[in-house]
Amino acid sequence: MREELDRAYDNGGFIPGAAAYPPRWTAKAEAFRTRLGPRARLGLPYGADARNWFDLFLPEGAPRGLMIFIHGGYWLRFDPRLWSHLAEGALARGWACAMPAYTLAPGARIARMTAEIGAAIAAAGAEVGAEVDGPIAVTGHSAGGHLSARMACDDAPLPAAIAARLRRAVPISPLSDLRPLAETSMNDTLHLDAAEATAESPALLERRAGCEVTVWVGGAERPSFLWHARLLSEAWNCAWQVDAGKHHFDVIDGLEDSTSPLTRAVLDGL
Secondary structure, rough: HHHHHHOOOOOOHOOOOOHHHHHHHHHHHHHHHHHHHHEEEEEEEEEOOOOEEEEEEOOOOOOOOOOEEEEEOOOOOHHHOHHHHHHHHHOOOEEEEEEEEEOOOOOOOHHHHHHHHHHHHHHHHHHHHOOOOOOEEEEEEOHHHHHHHHHHHHHHHHOEEEEHHEEEEEEEEEOOOOOOHHHHHOOHOOOHHHHHHHHHHHHHEEOOOOOOOEEEEEEOOOHHHHHEEEEEEEHHOOOEEOOOOOOOOOOOOOHOOOOOOHHHHOOOOO
């Protein structure tokens, strides 16, 4: 059973040239930050722990609003600086973009990561709100898709003023029901128990009133991710979009383009 579930969540094992993606992301992200210069505010703190920081990327002129992008990595690895370039589409539309880090397992359990992301969004919202009190849209990928969906839950740890500005969530390839993850090898590090898996599963929770949600997933992803996306859309009675031909590593590419269907799903009409 465990071996079958590990295979179900093994994204890289089914993507040709998977090992080339992280160095490619790193190079693009570094070039983007360099090009942005002082409009890239790096390492802004939102708490006392080592990974309690976020990078904030600003457009030219006053921001129209704030997009949050939460990185993935099964809550075990990576940091947002692999994907700085995914702010490109939002900035071109006049939006600011914040990308928070958060404490990874085994240093934190998923419930604590949820709390940290809530604190990061509050800090980023206050930072941008000092210039313009605009709307907030949250998106994220994989484990970050889970965390972005958690922010759209009725019990999300957000201050009331920030929650009122959160107008839309677009979880990308989210893990919406954590109970199967508790049976994988990853759980040797995540330490999910039944209570936490239930309490931290967006598909088992109520959606926040007033927050629009579209679930996004690649058509060429592992069947487990298509299942998670459909499950969340059904639980929340919200739209889901299958991005034809996209796998787990390139489904996020549209965020670089201000006119892509993915960027439009996140920001159009806000």
